[in-house]
Amino acid sequence: MFALPPTDVHLRSYGAQREADRHAFAQLVLPVAGVVLLDIEGSEGRLDPLHGALVAPGAWHAQCGDGANQSIVVDIDADSEALARGDWQRLLERPFTPLGPATRKLIEYMALMTAGRPVRAELVHGWIPLLLDALADAAPQAASRLAALCAHIEAEPGRPWTTDTMARHAGVSVSRLHALFREELDASPHAWLMARRLDRACEWLVTGRRTIADVALAAGFTDQSALTRAMRTAFDTTPAAYRRASQENGTKNREETPRK
Numbered sequence: 001m002f003a004l005p006p007t008d009v010h011l012r013s014y015g016a017q018r019e020a021d022r023h024a025f026a027q028l029v030l031p032v033a034g035v036v037l038l039d040i041e042g043s044e045g046r047l048d049p050l051h052g053a054l055v056a057p058g059a060w061h062a063q064c065g066d067g068a069n070q071s072i073v074v075d076i077d078a079d080s081e082a083l084a085r086g087d088w089q090r091l092l093e094r095p096f097t098p099l100g101p102a103t104r105k106l107i108e109y110m111a112l113m114t115a116g117r118p119v120r121a122e123l124v125h126g127w128i129p130l131l132l133d134a135l136a137d138a139a140p141q142a143a144s145r146l147a148a149l150c151a152h153i154e155a156e157p158g159r160p161w162t163t164d165t166m167a168r169h170a171g172v173s174v175s176r177l178h179a180l181f182r183e184e185l186d187a188s189p190h191a192w193l194m195a196r197r198l199d200r201a202c203e204w205l206v207t208g209r210r211t212i213a214d215v216a217l218a219a220g221f222t223d224q225s226a227l228t229r230a231m232r233t234a235f236d237t238t239p240a241a242y243r244r245a246s247q248e249n250g251t252k253n254r255e256e257t258p259r260k
Contacts, residue, residue, distance in 0.1 A: 010072075032071060
C-alpha cells in the first residue's frame with residue numbers, strides 16, 4: 001500500500017536505575033507524562049511531554065525515570081527507506097527534539113489507543129507518516145493523511161464511512177481523495193473500503209464467535225443480508241458457508257497433523 005517502515009509501538013515506564021542498551025533498530029521516545037533522562041552516545045537530554053528523542057540504529061543509550069513517567073516508544077526497522085529521508089536524517093542529527101502541539105495531539109491519541117491493549121499494525125503504520133511530518137514541523141502531506149485515514153478505517157471499519165466523511169477525515173476534497181486513492185492504491189475510495197470491510201468480516205467469521213449479524217454490523221454492513229450479497233459478489237459464497245468451510249478446513253488440518 002504505502003512505503004511504510006516496519007514498526008512496533010509500546011507504552012512504557014522507566015525505573016530509577018539507569019539501563020544501557022543498544023539495538024539494530026531506530027527508536028523514538030515520546031513522553032506522555034513525567035520525566036525521562038536519556039543519554040545517547042554521551043549526549044544527555046531531559047525528556048518530558050514537550051521534548052522527545054530519536055535514538056539512531058546501533059547507538060549506545062541509557063535511560064532512567066525521574067519519578068513516575070510514561071512514554072510512547074516507537075521501534076523502527078533500520079532497513080526502512082523512511083530512515084533515508086531528509087526528515088529522519090535531520091532528526092538523527094539532532095536526536096533531542098521539541099514536541100510541538102501537533103505532535104503532542106498525536107502522541108496523546110497514540111497513548112489512548114495503546115493503553116492496555118495490542119494495536120493493529122495498520123493503525124501503527126497510519127500514525128508513522130503523520131508523526132514524521134509533525135516531528136519535522138512540516139504540514140501533513142497528502143500521502144500521510146491518506147495513510148492515517150486508511151489506518152483509521154482498518155481499525156474501525158464499522159463506522160458510517162462515505163467518500164465525504166473520508167475526505168473530511170483526510171483533510172482533502174472529494175476529488176482529491178479519489179485522485180489519491182488512484183495514485184497510491186489503484187482503486188476508488190468505495191472499492192477500497194468495501195474490500196477492507198470484507199477482509200475484516202472474513203477474519204471475524206473465521207476467528208471469532210460473533211453471530212453473522214454482529215459480524216456484518218461490526219464490519220460496516222447495514223445488515224446480514226448486505227454482507228451476504230457482498231460475499232456472493234466477491235467470493236461466490238455466503239457468510240455461513242465461508243465460516244463452515246473454514247472450520248472444516250481447520251478440523252481437517254488438525255487431524256492430519258502428525259502427533260509427536
